[in-house]
Amino acid sequence: MISPSFVKWVTTGLTISSIGLSIPAALAQEVPTFNWETLTPTANLNWTSCYSGFQCSLLEVPLDYSSDKGNASIAVVRYPATASKSDYLGPILFNPGGPGGSGVTTIVSLGAEFAELMGxxxxxxxxxxxxxxxxxxxxxxxxxxxxxxxxxxxxLNLRYPSLNTTSEVTSNQWSQFQLISQLAQERDTEDFFQYMTTDNVARDMLRITEAFGFEKLQYWGVSYGSLLGVTFATLFPDKVGRIAIDGIMDWEAWYSANLTGSMMDTDKTLQTFFDGCVAAGPDGCAFYAPTASEIASNLDALTESIRAEPFPVLTSLSHGIVDYSFFRNYIFAALYSPYNAFVGFAHGLAQLSAGNATEAYTANQVPEFECDCDAPATAFTQNIYESQIVTSCGDASVANDSITDLREFYANEAKLSSFADIWALWRVHCSGWKVHREGRFLGPVGGNTSFPLLVIGNTADPVTPIAWARKASGLFPGSVLLTQDSPGHTSLVAPSLCTHGALRAYFQNSTLPAAGTVCAVDAELFPGGANATATASAKRALLLTEESKLIDAVRAIGDVVSPIASMGRVNRV
Incomplete structure (x- = not known):
């Protein structure tokens, strides 16, 4: 039974994916909840008032769309349109990524902001x-x-160890996830894990759309949500109303459980920290050095120092160790959302260099675990750990990797990026997975859709490179790629009147940006740097009220969605 009072958003563990290196306020706060157990699943959307200003329904869908295996129920929430009936343009479905991110909790936290952005x-x-x-x-x-x-x-040092820490890490992780797979099979008593695949979620989205009385899907998906979007567009090309995808996951990489290519721009993203720190000067960047190469060298030296002598940390909230694995994850985390993270990240590095690890540790700490030890696991509603493994590994082709295979896999990844020691864990997690549905969708993707897709990619995305966005756009004739000139994961890392104005126009007016459009962002990596404050203030003064509202809405959405889009070291995209 769901607690009738409150549900904590993020108690699965703050990991490197906590983009801003601390829990955003919108995530950290307790969000009033609704008792979904009071609803009965139905084949139609029977709306009940819920939360505050929202409507909720449980939609009954087939567990297996190819046979009679029973039903699943999909929790759906809407922030209702406020326009007149004659101006109503239907539902826009949103997926925040993960996989395993809760779209319900996202919209409950951000309904007004999404409405401000979309209309x-x-x-x-x-x-x-x-x-x-x-x-x-x-x-x-x-x-x-x-x-x-x-x-x-x-x-971080326990949950997501760097594969470069010791020679035993790969074998230990392999053994752990062999056991996780066995545990999952044992606990899957109703034999439904095999149906938790992306192609079935795409089919569920069509059912939701039809239950609204519409034939074609309107959808915005970020990170993993982009894969869901292209899968839908492939399965139902004539059912595409509007599909915007952002932070593009490559279908071949995903469905083969080989995300090596995702690291094409990871080191490029780190370079923006070095360059931005130099440009900000000593007043704007606490880890400043006169050149980018000096900052990079200082970071390398700090890394090796922590490898040799980790920091023990005790705070009023928890305790732990800032060791090599923790620190590698700490660096990687900053790359997801640079506009939120880089200032604090630089200060944390400076403190570490001075012998103080408290700031770096507390940026990622969570309270010590307390629970009713007899409470069932299902009392916990944020299950992104399990759902990510079930979906990502269940989607992919079978990966029967030996420990030797995985070490070779890591060696190949290391040729592409210095962060292979963190990212190669993805393959390890699926190496023992045995639950696969026969006939599941494995690609290829692409096709002529009833309306062109809007594809959005950043110039320096640490986990979904711009090359993948270009590739996706080319697979759907007529689609347009909009490039956002910024580091970070998805366009939501920073507001952009250009990017998000184009997104709004796509849904409201059915217009696409011109081919080759490149958008700047309305944010700065180090806002306290040399001349940055005056520049930002001058720009802000020139904005119209509506433009300011759009920027504020996107910033609020990004603060909440960015951590979901990369939730967990297992749940990176």
């Missing part, structure tokens, strides 16, 4: 993909909350 003509719709959070059946590998916490420790 009052739309119902803003969030849904929990099958197996996730408030949808049923609920995916869990564990019988109790205590057992779950033991298997999903929050400390």
């Amino acid at each position: 009052p003509q739309f119902d803003i719709v969030g849904f929990d993909p099958r197996g996730v959070s408030f949808s049923k059946p609920f995916v869990s590998f564990f019988n109790t909350a205590a057992e779950r916490q033991i298997w999903t420790p929050s400390d």
Whole structure:
């Protein structure tokens, strides 16, 4: 039974994916909840008032669309359109990534901001993909909350060790996820894990759209949500109303459980920190040195120092160790959302260089675990750990890797990026997975859609490179690639009147930006740097009220969605 009072957003463990290196305020706060157990799943959308100003429904869908295996129920929430009936343009579905991110909780936190961005003509719709959070059946590998916490420790050095730490890390991680796979098979007593795949979620989105009384999908998906979008467009090319995808996951990489190519721009993203720090000067960047190469060398020296002598940290909230694995994750985390992270990241590095690890540690700490140890694991509604493994590994072709295979895989990744020691864990997690549905969608993707897709990619995205955005755009004739000139993961890392104005126009007016459009962002990596404050203030003074509202809305959405889009070291995209 869901607690009738409050649900904590993020107690799965703050990991490197906590983009801003600290929990955004919108995530950290307790969000009033709604008791979904009071709803009965139906084949239609029967709306009930919920939360405050929202409407909720449980939509019944087939568990297996090719046979009679029973039903799943999809939790759907909408922030209702406020425009007149004659101006109403239907629902826009949103997926925040993960996989396993809760669309319900996202929209409950951000309904007004999404409406400000998209316009009052739309119902803003969030849904929990099958197996996730408030949808049923609920995916869990564990019988109790205590057992779950033991298997999903929050400390970065425990949960996501660098493969470059010791020679035993790869073999230990391989063994752990062989056991996780066995545990999942044992706990999958209703045999439904095999149906928690991306192609089935795409089919569920069509059912949601049809339940609204519309034939064609209107959808915005970021990070993993982009893969969901291209999968839908491939399966149902004649059902595309408007599909915008942002932070593009490559279908070949995803469906083969080989994300090596995702690291093409990772080191390029780190370079923007070095260059930005130099430009900001000593007053704007606490880790300043006169040249980018000096800053890079200082970071390397600090890394080796921490490898040799980790920092023990005790705070009023928790305790832990800032060691090599923690620090590597700490660096990687900053690359996801540079506009939020770089200033604090630079200060944390400076403190570490001075012998103080408290700031770096507290940026990622969570409270020590407390629970009713007899409480069932299903009492916990944020199950992104399990749902990500079930979906990403269940989607992919079978990966029967030996420990030797995985070490060779890591060696190949290391040729592409210095962050291979962190990213190669993705392959390890799927190496023992045995639950696969026969006939699941494995690609290829592409086709002539009933309306062109809008594809958005950043010039320096650490996990979904711009090359993947170009590739996706080319697979769907007529689609347009909009390039945002910024580091970070997805366009939501920073507001851009150009990017997000084009996104709004795409949904409101059915217009696409010109081919080759490149958009600047309305934000600065180091806003306290030399001349930065005056420049930002001057720009802000020139903005119209509506432009300011759009920027504020995008900034609020990004603060919440960015951590979801990269939730967890397992749940990176």
